[in-house]
Amino acid sequence: MIRKWGLCRLLFSGLLFGMWISFVWANESLFNRKIAESEFVQELFSFVKQNEEAIIAEWRRLTEIPAPSGYEEKRAQYMKSQFETLGLDEISIDQAGNVIGIWRGTDGGKKIVLSAHMDTVFQGVNKIHVKREGNVLIAPGIGDDTASLINLIWSLRAFKKVGFKPKNTYYFLATVGEETGFDGMRVFMDSVDQDFTHIIALDGDLGKVHYGALGFGGGKITFRGPGAHTMQSRGVPNPNLAVAKAIDRICQIDLPSMPIEKWTILNVGMIMGGKVRNAVSQESSFTIDLRSGDQEEIGEAQKKIREICGDVASETGVMLEIQFDDRSKAFQIPGARDSALVQTVVDVLEYLEVIDIEVDPLGSTEANVGIERGILSVNLGRTYGRYKHSLREEADIDGLFLAMKQIMLLICCLE
Numbered sequence: 142m143i144r145k146w147g148l149c150r151l152l153f154s155g156l157l158f159g160m161w162i163s164f165v166w167a168n169e170s171l172f173n174r175k176i177a178e179s180e181f182v183q184e185l186f187s188f189v190k191q192n193e194e195a196i197i198a199e200w201r202r203l204t205e206i207p208a209p210s211g212y213e214e215k216r217a218q219y220m221k222s223q224f225e226t227l228g229l230d231e232i233s234i235d236q237a238g239n240v241i242g243i244w245r246g247t248d249g250g251k252k253i254v255l256s257a258h259m260d261t262v263f264q265g266v267n268k269i270h271v272k273r274e275g276n277v278l279i280a281p282g283i284g285d286d287t288a289s290l291i292n293l294i295w296s297l298r299a300f301k302k303v304g305f306k307p308k309n310t311y312y313f314l315a316t317v318g319e320e321t322g323f324d325g326m327r328v329f330m331d332s333v334d335q336d337f338t339h340i341i342a343l344d345g346d347l348g349k350v351h352y353g354a355l356g357f358g359g360g361k362i363t364f365r366g367p368g369a370h371t372m373q374s375r376g377v378p379n380p381n382l383a384v385a386k387a388i389d390r391i392c393q394i395d396l397p398s399m400p401i402e403k404w405t406i407l408n409v410g411m412i413m414g415g416k417v418r419n420a421v422s423q424e425s426s427f428t429i430d431l432r433s434g435d436q437e438e439i440g441e442a443q444k445k446i447r448e449i450c451g452d453v454a455s456e457t458g459v460m461l462e463i464q465f466d467d468r469s470k471a472f473q474i475p476g477a478r479d480s481a482l483v484q485t486v487v488d489v490l491e492y493l494e495v496i497d498i499e500v501d502p503l504g505s506t507e508a509n510v511g512i513e514r515g516i517l518s519v520n521l522g523r524t525y526g527r528y529k530h531s532l533r534e535e536a537d538i539d540g541l542f543l544a545m546k547q548i549m550l551l552i553c554c555l556e
């Protein structure tokens with residue numbers, strides 16, 4: 142009996158040890174120099190090298206198809222036709238307008254979404270001409286996020302060219318409405334009944350990796366009073382005074398900068414109030430941009446802002462209205478920084494000697510939609526660039542090829 146119990150204990154501790162080992166393994170980087178230096182990966186890289194001019198030409202063509210948020214149909218048709226030509230297994234455009242191309246793997250593989258957004262912020266810009274200056278392309282939307290769409294198309298082209306047969310199933314996804322709040326990705330995630338392993342969103346500068354969702358909790362504070370001519374203003378409640386007092390106190394709120402998961406910041410970007418210089422304002426207001434990696438910290442800061450504004454309103458005798466926008470919540474997945482996915486991404490970037498690697502949990506891309514749902518997700522950069530969201534947006538050509546290598550090598554490591 143005793144010996145049997147001893148055997149059980151041995152088996153049990155063996156089982157625990159096994160679980161511990163598999164836990165450690167699950168969190169180890171999947172990057173391996175052998176993969177990176179393999180003939181297969183070198184073939185992928187040299188395919189990109191051989192096609193550099195064709196890639197640039199297609200990048201220019203796609204950028205010149207205007208696609209402000211809400212008007213992505215033409216780009217969607219283009220992406221769909223590329224997915225069809227490349228022979229993905231199932232191709233569709235969903236009710237939101239997202240283009241979905243599924244590349245089926247073998248049973249038991251991971252289910253990975255690779256996304257890039259089709260929309261741009263340039264409402265009303267109907268004629269786009271891409272200019273080239275050396276290693277830089279210039280046009281609205283050239284980087285954000287057309288460079289990522291080109292990354293998707295050409296990584297896929299390279300994989301097809303070398304005869305890749307994936308183990309994982311990949312959802313190539315070109316989304317709509319990213320710039321208006323990840324609208325397309327939300328529709329996709331709500332309508333596709335799949336337990337995705339990861340969402341990998343392509344957006345932002347090369348080298349930047351975000352594994353958490355930055356939350357937004359700012360809004361608008363408005364003070365109102367009866368108003369009066371300056372000559373009759375003695376003792377009349379003054380909304381401008383309330384604004385001044387409130388901003389002064391709000392800017393003194395102590396916000397955490399560490400740990401990085403709780404990093405929080407606020408800014409008063411706009412002040413509005415009064416119509417003429419010889420009257421007391423009847424209505425004055427200001428905006429608050431409040432951001433944090435932690436939803437509780439957003440709640441804390443909002444509570445302090447409410448208290449301050451309440452105090453100020455009663456001190457100055459004005460009416461108070463507070464509007465907070467809580468649509469984009471902060472979300473963190475415990476252990477995400479040490480996960481196999483994030484470590485693999487970092488190892489891939491280091492191997493490729495990408496400069497200025499930054500890994501933080503303060504992302505504001507489509508990956509957030511996965512993170513909110515508890516799916517380990519990251520965003521990866523598409524190239525280097527400047528003047529984003531401006532008509533003279535710039536994107537780096539060599540940076541695009543490097544970003545493409547990043548994506549292809551990551552896929553090989555995740556297989």
Ligand SMILES: [Zn+2]
Pocket residue numbers: 258285286319344345
């Ligand atoms: Zn973007």
